[in-house]
Amino acid sequence: MIDDALAQAVSLLASTVRLAVPLVLASLAGLFAERSGVVDIGLEGKMLSGAFAAASVAHLSGSPWAGLAAAIAVSIALAMVHAYACITQRGNQVVAGMAINVLAVGLTVVLAYAWFNEGGNTPALPDPARFKAIVLPLARALADVPVLGRVYAGLVSGHNVIVYMTVALIPVVSFAVFRTRFGLRLRAVGENPHAVDTAGISVAALRYRAMVACGTLCGIAGAYLSIAQGAAFQREMTAGRGFLALAALIFGKWMPVPAVLACLLFAFADAVQGRLQGVSLPGIGVVPVQAIQALPYLLTVLLLAGFVGRAVAPKASGIPYNKEK
Amino acid sequence: MKNVALAALFAACLAGPAMAQNAPAVTFDVGGKFDRSFNQAAYDGAEKFKKETGVQYAEFEVRNAAEREQSIRNLARRGASVVVAVGFNNRSAVETVAREFPNVKFTIIDSVVELPNVQSVVFREHEGSFLVGMLAAMASKSGKVGFVGGMDIPLIRKFYKGYEEGAKFANPKADVLMNMTGTTPAAFNDPTRGAELARGQFDRGVDVVYAAAGATGLGVYQAAKDAHKLAIGVDSNQDHLHPGTMLSSMIKRVDVAVYNAMIGARNGTWKAGVTVLGLKEEGVGWSLDEFNRKLVTPEMEKKVNEARAAIIAGKIKVTDVTAAR
Numbered sequence: 001m002i003d004d005a006l007a008q009a010v011s012l013l014a015s016t017v018r019l020a021v022p023l024v025l026a027s028l029a030g031l032f033a034e035r036s037g038v039v040d041i042g043l044e045g046k047m048l049s050g051a052f053a054a055a056s057v058a059h060l061s062g063s064p065w066a067g068l069a070a071a072i073a074v075s076i077a078l079a080m081v082h083a084y085a086c087i088t089q090r091g092n093q094v095v096a097g098m099a100i101n102v103l104a105v106g107l108t109v110v111l112a113y114a115w116f117n118e119g120g121n122t123p124a125l126p127d128p129a130r131f132k133a134i135v136l137p138l139a140r141a142l143a144d145v146p147v148l149g150r151v152y153a154g155l156v157s158g159h160n161v162i163v164y165m166t167v168a169l170i171p172v173v174s175f176a177v178f179r180t181r182f183g184l185r186l187r188a189v190g191e192n193p194h195a196v197d198t199a200g201i202s203v204a205a206l207r208y209r210a211m212v213a214c215g216t217l218c219g220i221a222g223a224y225l226s227i228a229q230g231a232a233f234q235r236e237m238t239a240g241r242g243f244l245a246l247a248a249l250i251f252g253k254w255m256p257v258p259a260v261l262a263c264l265l266f267a268f269a270d271a272v273q274g275r276l277q278g279v280s281l282p283g284i285g286v287v288p289v290q291a292i293q294a295l296p297y298l299l300t301v302l303l304l305a306g307f308v309g310r311a312v313a314p315k316a317s318g319i320p321y322n323k324e325k
Numbered sequence: 326m327k328n329v330a331l332a333a334l335f336a337a338c339l340a341g342p343a344m345a346q347n348a349p350a351v352t353f354d355v356g357g358k359f360d361r362s363f364n365q366a367a368y369d370g371a372e373k374f375k376k377e378t379g380v381q382y383a384e385f386e387v388r389n390a391a392e393r394e395q396s397i398r399n400l401a402r403r404g405a406s407v408v409v410a411v412g413f414n415n416r417s418a419v420e421t422v423a424r425e426f427p428n429v430k431f432t433i434i435d436s437v438v439e440l441p442n443v444q445s446v447v448f449r450e451h452e453g454s455f456l457v458g459m460l461a462a463m464a465s466k467s468g469k470v471g472f473v474g475g476m477d478i479p480l481i482r483k484f485y486k487g488y489e490e491g492a493k494f495a496n497p498k499a500d501v502l503m504n505m506t507g508t509t510p511a512a513f514n515d516p517t518r519g520a521e522l523a524r525g526q527f528d529r530g531v532d533v534v535y536a537a538a539g540a541t542g543l544g545v546y547q548a549a550k551d552a553h554k555l556a557i558g559v560d561s562n563q564d565h566l567h568p569g570t571m572l573s574s575m576i577k578r579v580d581v582a583v584y585n586a587m588i589g590a591r592n593g594t595w596k597a598g599v600t601v602l603g604l605k606e607e608g609v610g611w612s613l614d615e616f617n618r619k620l621v622t623p624e625m626e627k628k629v630n631e632a633r634a635a636i637i638a639g640k641i642k643v644t645d646v647t648a649a650r
Contacts, residue, residue: 007528008528008529011525011528011529014528015521015524015525015528018521018524019521118359119357119358119359119360120357120359121359124543124547124566132551133551225517229517229520230516230517230520230544230547231547232543234514234516234540234543235357235514236514237515237516237517239511239515239517239518270518270521271521271525274504274518274521274522274525275525275529277503277504277505289477289505289508290477290508293505293507293508
C-alpha cells in the first residue's frame with residue numbers, strides 16, 4: 001500500500017517536471033526581456049515558431065540537435081523583430097508582441113501546408129530525430145532500493161536532455177541576473193535607463209542582448225514541445241503556455257527562483273487534475289471533471305489574491321527609451 | 326484610387342469567391358481536416374466524391390466557435406448543393422442557418438437537427454467501442470485498460486461507456502481508467518496534454534489505452550509507442566501510425582456519410598431525416614490489417630466477431646448514454 005502510494009507520488013512529480021519544463025524556459029525568457037524593460041507577450045509566438053522550426057529541421061535532417069539549433073535561430077530572429085520594433089523604433093511593446101503571436105500562428109500553419117502538405121502539421125518524427133528519455137547510470141540497478149532508489153529511477157532519471165538542460169539553466173540564469181556585471185546593468189536598464197545611459201552604457205545594446213537571451217530560451221521551449229515531449233509540430237500546439245509562463249513570471253515577482261516555483265505549481269496542478277479525474281475521494285465521492293479541471297485556475301486566483309501580495313514590475317518595463325525625455 | 330481599390334475589395338468580399346453551381350460544401354471541425362481521425366475521415370469522403378465526379382467541393386475549416394454559423398451561412402448563400410457540417414458542435418449553427426435557407430440542403434454529422442431540409446447522421450459509437458474494449462481487455466496483461474477522451478460531452482462519454490462495457494464483458498475483473506482532456510473544443514487539439522494523460526495512466530498500471538480525442542489522440546498514441554504500451558485509434562483507421570503498438574482502431578465511417586450526402590445531393594437521392602449507422606449498417610467497426618495483424622490473436626478475433634454478431638442480433642445490449650437523456 002505504502003509502496004503503491006510512493007509509486008504514485010513519484011509518477012505525479014515526474015509528470016509535474018515534464019509539464020513544467022516549457023513553462024520554466026519561457027518564464028526565464030520573459031524574465032530577461034522584462035528585466036531589461038521590454039514587455040514580451042510574444043513568448044507564445046516565439047515558442048510556437050521554435051516548435052515548428054525544430055520539427056521541420058529535425059524531420060529533414062534527422063537530427064534533433066539541428067532541430068534545436070533551428071528553433072533557437074528562428075526564435076531569436078523573431079525576438080530581433082520585436083526588439084527592432086520596440087527598442088529602435090520605440091513602438092508599443094504589447095502591440096508588437098501580439099503581432100509576433102499572430103504572425104507565428106499563421107505563418108507556421110501556412111509553411112507547414114506548403115512544405116509538408118499535412119494540413120498545418122509536420123510529419124511524425126522517427127525516434128532518432130527526437131530527444132528521447134535518458135536512463136541515468138545505475139537507475140535500473142537502484143530501482144529496487146526502497147524510497148531513494150525508486151525516486152532516483154522514477155523522478156531523477158528517465159527525462160530527455162532538455163529537461164536536464166533546463167534544470168542546469170535555472171542557477172545559471174539566477175547567477176547571470178544577480179551576480180554578473182551584465183545582470184546588474186540588465187536590472188538597472190529595466191529600472192532606470194537614464195542612469196544607465198548617463199554611465200555611458202548603451203541602453204539599446206543592452207536591451208537587444210536581453211532579447212537574444214529571451215529568444216534563445218523560447219526556442220528551446222518550443223523544441224521541447226515538438227521534438228522532445230511530442231514527435232511532430234501541430235498547429236497552435238503551445239496552447240497558451242507562453243501566457244501561463246508570463247503569469248508565472250509576474251507571480252514570481254520577476255525573480256528567477258520564485259518564477260520557477262510558480263511554474264512548478266501550475267504544472268503540479270495540471271498533473272494532479274489528470275490523476276484526480278474519476279477518482280472517488282473519501283467523504284466527497286467522485287468530483288465532476290469540470291470542477292477538477294478548474295483546479296489550476298482556482299489555485300492561481302486564490303494564490304494571487306491571497307498570498308503573493310503586490311507584484312511590482314521593473315519600473316521602465318513597457319516604456320520605450322527616449323534620450324530626449 | 327486607393328478608395329476605389331478598397332471598395333472593389335470590399336465588394337469582392339461581400340460577393341464571395343465564385344463557386345461552381347451545384348457543388349457540395351463541407352465544414353470541418355476544430356482539429357482540422359488532417360487530424361488523421363474524425364475530420365480526416367470526412368475529408369476522405371469528400372475527396373472520394375471529387376475523384377469520382379470531378380466536381381470541386383467548397384470547404385471551410387472552423388478555428389473557433391464564432392466562425393461556425395458564419396461559415397455555414399456563407400456556404401449556403403453561395404449556392405452549395407448540400408452543406409455538410411461535420412461535428413456535433415455545429416448543431417445550433419445548422420439549426421439557425423437551415424431556417425434561413427429553407428431551400429438549401431444541410432447534412433449534419435454526429436448530431437440531430439429536426440428540420441425538413443436537414444439530414445442528420447449519427448453513429449452507434451458505443452457498439453464499435455464495445456468491440457475495441459473487448460480487444461483491450463484481452464490484450465492487457467495487467468487487467469487495467471485506459472481511455473482518453475477529448476472534450477467532456479455526452480458523445481465522448483458514449484464512446485467511453487461502450488468501451489468500458491466491452492472491456493468488462495471480455496474480462497469481468499478489468500479495471501477501466503478514464504480521463505477527459507478538457508471542457509472546450511480545444512481539447513480535441515492538445516496532443517501534449519493527451520500524451521501526459523496517457524503517461525499518467527501507464528504509471529497507474531494501464532497497458533492498453535483507447536483515445537477518442539481527435540488530434541489530441543496523436544499524442545496518446547505517441548506516448549504509448551514511447552512507453553511500449555498498446556493504443557487503440559478512433560474514427561479513421563489509425564493502425565498505420567505506429568505499427569506494432571496500435572492494437573486496432575474503432576472505425577467510424579464518417580467518410581461514407583459525407584460521400585453519401587454529397588453524391589446523394591448530386592443524384593437527387595438525398596433525403597432529410599435522421600440516419601443512424603451502427604455495426605449492422607457497417608457504420609462503425611474495428612480494424613484488422615497488415616499493421617496490427619500480429620497483435621490480434623485468432624482467438625481475440627473470433628471472440629470479437631462473435632460479439633459483433635451478438636450485438637447485431639440484439640443478444641448483447643450496449644448502453645447508449647446519450648439515449649437516456
